[in-house]
Amino acid sequence: MARIVVMGAGLGGMSAAYELREVLGKGHEVTLVGKGGQFGFTPSNPWLAVGWRQQEQITLDVAGHVGKHGIAFNGDGVERIDAEGDAVITGGGERIPYDYLLVCTGPKLAFEEVPGTGPDGGFTQSVCTTPHAAHAWEAYQAFLQDPGPVVIGAVAGASCFGPAYEFAMIVDADLRKRKLRDKVPMTFVTSEPYIGHMGLGGVGDSKGLMESEMRQRHIKWIVNSKVAEVRDGEMTVVEHDAKGQPGESHVLPFKFSMLLPAFKGVEPVAAVEGLCNPRGFVIVDKHQRSPKYPKIFSAGVCVAIPPVEATPVPTGAPKTGFMIESMVTTIVRNIQAELKGEAPDFEGTWNAVCLADMGDTGAAFVALPQIPPRNVTWTKIGKWVHLAKIAFEKYFLYKMRNGTSEPIYEKYVLSALGIERLKDVKRSS
Template identity: 65%
Template sequence: MAHIVIIGAGIGGMPAAYETRELLGREHRITVVSATDSFQFTPSNPWVAVGWRERTVVTMPIAPPLARKGIGFIAKAVTAIDAEANRLTLDGGESLDYDYLIITTGPKLGFDEVPGAGPNGGHTHSVCTVQHAEQFWADYQEFLKDPGPIVIGAMPGASCFGPAYEFTFIVDADLRKRKLRHRVPITFVTSEPYIGHMGLGGVGDSKSMLESELRGHDVKWVTNAKTTRVEEGKLFVSELDDLGQPRREHEIGFKLSMMLPAFKGVDPVAAVPGLCNPRGFVLIDEFQRSKAYRNIFSAGVCVAIPPVEVTPVATGAPKTGYMIETMVSAIAHNIADELAGRPATAKGTWNAICLADMGDTGAAFVALPQIPPRNVNWFKKGKWVHVAKVAYEKYFLSKMRSGNSEPIYEKYILKTLGVVRLVDK
């Protein structure tokens, strides 16, 4: 009998638990360990931040659906990993042994890398967690009584740019509905070298399309933006040229700000000798296995993926839902194969597929593979994307509540976009 332990119960961890349970006999134990006792659907956080969703709609208790599938759950933080002894130390001193470890922790948010940044003691907000989104919503309600400038964007080293674009257009749409948009100048500040880069070197016509959308929504922008510090009501930015040299200094005033931070690996994972790169992301091979420890696998935002290209201000490569889904599936199949005496052969994909809401419309992009040159390089906009994003939210939450491991991207989104047929050609 093997004991498989999964650290993290998010968009990677919960599907990993369900699919591993589906593939393994009941003689094998599966335990999920999470610092929180509720699952949150992170892509909905921009909606929570403007009051379009409530926490109860986009979160759910973790323990009940896991229990129905015969999966154990421990609601405690992991404080240390002894990879040589195959043992975790949990908050409070309890230890937990494993035969296989799956790391799906997500990132540590690097607010500390920019003085004055972050929602806890700093001067900027975030939509990286539902708690952060609720903090923005609380301040936003006060802001609406006496509006002013808003700054939205991404800090140096950020890798998840989609939510910054989403949030810009969602805030714009919300303010227009309230007839307040004329009182709120919006500035988009990003470490990307150009609008629409998104950590991917651009996808299709993303640069011109997103520039056009920002102009059409009266949003100004600063690219190659190295945010150096934040003070109350002020964002200090060095705008670099293509050679990485300072071109212009900006002091951008704001009454409310949402700036996505750079990501790092969480502390107990980053502390394991030989497991991670200097940023704390897990180094894996093509089978999602640690390069240092054969019984440790990892998926999601916490794995190390090199940037698509060197940029004047540091940017990282995003990990989209489709990518995470395939990583998780590969891990489940590889562990099942090893336990059956077969070699690991399943591989995740580094293809990028994303649905980005824009308030009452949306943008979808497909990059196959993520790193250019690509077989598919596609970017489209339309109201159907907004509808698809809402449907995806409802379906994914339903899937988590029921314990369904069905791969939504393969079955629905790829076919909806017509990519399967395009790739087959």
């Protein structure tokens, strides 16, 4: 019997635990270790932050659901990884040994890198976690009583730009519904070299399409920018030229602001010598396995992926849902192969498929593979994407409640986009 520990109970970790149980059967021990007892559906956070969702609609109790499928759960989080001793030590002091460890923690949110950012002691909101989005909803309700300028965007080093675009468009749509849009000047600030870059070097005609959307919604933008500092009610944003040299400085007033931070690896993972790169992201080979620690695999935002291209202001590469699904399936199949005495030679496709809601419409971004050159690259905008995102939310939460490991992106999302179904993993040989 193999003892498998999954570290992190988010999108990647929950999916990994369910898929391990389904593929490996009940002859092996699967333990899920998360921080706290609630799973939150992260893609719905922008809706929660404007009151379009209630927290109970997009969260569920982890222990009660995974327990029904023979998966043990510990909600104390991991305090330390003993990589040499093949065990994790939880925040409650419990030592849990493993034969395989899956690191699916997601990121540490590096608000400290830009003074004044973040909901905990700073002046900007976040939609990176469900508690942050709930806090943003409280701030947004106060803002609606006294509306004024809004600044939304992503700081230097950010890698997940989609939620910033989503939230800007959703706020625009919500304010129009409330007949308050005329009272709210909006500015989008980003480290991307151009609108629609997305950390992917652009996808199809994403630049033209997203710029058009921003113009139609009267949202101004500042690209190639670094947020230098945020103070109560205003921030300093510095534009940079094509060589990355600082240029014009802007002082932007705001009554409400949401800025996505740069990401780092979480501390217990980053502390393991030789496991991570300098930012604390897990270094993996094409089989999603640590080159130094063969019993450790990793999937999701915590995996080290180089930027798609060099940009004047640092940007990172996003890890989209389809890519995470591919990583998880790769790991499970490689562990299954190894337990059978076979070579673990599966590898993920690392394709990028993203459904971005815009409140009353939406944009679908497809980059296959994510890192150029690509076989498929396009962006489409339409009401159907907004409806598809709602359907995706409902099905993914159904999947988490019922313990299925069905590959949502591969089976449903790609076919809905009119793309030939692709295999999410392939053999190296």
